[in-house]
Amino acid sequence: MIGRDHIPVLLDEVLDLLDAARPGVYIDGTLGLAGHSREILKRNSQARLVGFDRDEAALAEAQRRLSPYANRIELYHADFRRIRDVEIDWAEVRGVLLDLGMSSFQLDDPARGFSHSQDGPLDMRMDRRQHLDAARVIDKYPEPRLAEMFRNYGELKPAAKLARTIASRRRMTRIESTAQLRAIVEEVCRWIPQKGKIHPAAKVFQALRIEVNEELTGLEEFLEFVIGRLPEGGRLAVIAFHSLEDRIVKHVFARSARPGPEAGLQAVASVDLLTKHPVVASAAETARNSRSRPAKLRAVRKHVHGA
Numbered sequence: 001m002i003g004r005d006h007i008p009v010l011l012d013e014v015l016d017l018l019d020a021a022r023p024g025v026y027i028d029g030t031l032g033l034a035g036h037s038r039e040i041l042k043r044n045s046q047a048r049l050v051g052f053d054r055d056e057a058a059l060a061e062a063q064r065r066l067s068p069y070a071n072r073i074e075l076y077h078a079d080f081r082r083i084r085d086v087e088i089d090w091a092e093v094r095g096v097l098l099d100l101g102m103s104s105f106q107l108d109d110p111a112r113g114f115s116h117s118q119d120g121p122l123d124m125r126m127d128r129r130q131h132l133d134a135a136r137v138i139d140k141y142p143e144p145r146l147a148e149m150f151r152n153y154g155e156l157k158p159a160a161k162l163a164r165t166i167a168s169r170r171r172m173t174r175i176e177s178t179a180q181l182r183a184i185v186e187e188v189c190r191w192i193p194q195k196g197k198i199h200p201a202a203k204v205f206q207a208l209r210i211e212v213n214e215e216l217t218g219l220e221e222f223l224e225f226v227i228g229r230l231p232e233g234g235r236l237a238v239i240a241f242h243s244l245e246d247r248i249v250k251h252v253f254a255r256s257a258r259p260g261p262e263a264g265l266q267a268v269a270s271v272d273l274l275t276k277h278p279v280v281a282s283a284a285e286t287a288r289n290s291r292s293r294p295a296k297l298r299a300v301r302k303h304v305h306g307a
């Protein structure tokens with residue numbers, strides 16, 4: 001069974017910020033193994049759920065885990081950015097959640113190619129229906145585009161050198177496994193393992209994953225769309241796992257919390273910030289679940305007029 005010991009990140013904090021005990025509709029844009037959604041449905045018998053995941057395996061597992069609540073759920077094998085295509089009774093929506101990034105089972109499966117610490121194909125597609133995978137990026141992108149990707153999405157210092165080395169190696173042999181790429185990174189970065197030091201391949205793999213899955217594209221539009229549609233008192237909570245995503249969330253929330261035309265949203269769209277600073281996992285949670293360490297949770301509530 002996949003992800004049997006799955007622990008949802010910042011669970012109590014999310015339920016609290018969504019005020020998930022209210023009757024109504026909750027939208028989970030990133031179901032994963034349905035850790036958060038299951039708790040909402042379990043604790044609140046008057047909650048209904050609309051869920052999305054673009055990973056077929058995640059969706060199947062979420063469906064299995066949510067089967068006790070089958071009459072209260074509607075699940076879609078789709079990108080949450082396609083939310084506009086789904087008919088939703090927004091007046092009934094009480095909370096929307098995004099828990100961005102990957103599920104632990106995706107990371108742990110070498111066949112998915114997300115992890116640099118296990119050998120596997122350079123795949124990294126969350127939605128395996130899509131054509132572009134990591135091997136194709138490494139094989140086809142021109143050198144300057146590779147450098148830009150490693151710099152912007154991985155914040156890697158020797159981005160240009162790594163791109164140059166990849167461009168020269170791929171003329172000799174096809175780079176198609178995670179181990180091959182990791183070896184090139186180790187060589188370029190002159191990696192010597194040291195306790196407490198993060199492997200440079202982590203940055204490179206992060207960059208590739210963001211590129212393959214277009215993780216930053218459309219996030220801002222999604223957040224603005226949801227803020228525009230939420231009814232008064234409706235809440236939106238987002239967990240980000242890297243600073244690039246968190247920055248987008250922070251800016252959209254801050255902008256939407258400011259009244260007036262500079263908000264740049266629909267005229268009525270305005271929210272109250274529920275988290276002045278991002279909520280992070282407690283020491284107890286990070287000790288239990290190391291994946292929770294980089295998590296940053298931010299939330300807003302659609303402004304209640306006259307309140």
Ligand SMILES: C[S@@+](CC[C@H](N)C(=O)[O-])C[C@H]1O[C@@H](n2cnc3c(N)ncnc32)[C@H](O)[C@@H]1O
Pocket residue numbers: 006007008009029030031032033034035036037052053054055058078079080081099100101102103104126
């Ligand atoms: C961190 S996991 C979610 C974990 C979930 N909250 C839980 O507790 O089980 C993120 C999930 O979101 C999915 N995902 C990431 N980006 C997505 C997107 N743009 N649209 C739909 N699903 C996405 C991934 O496939 C993955 O299953």
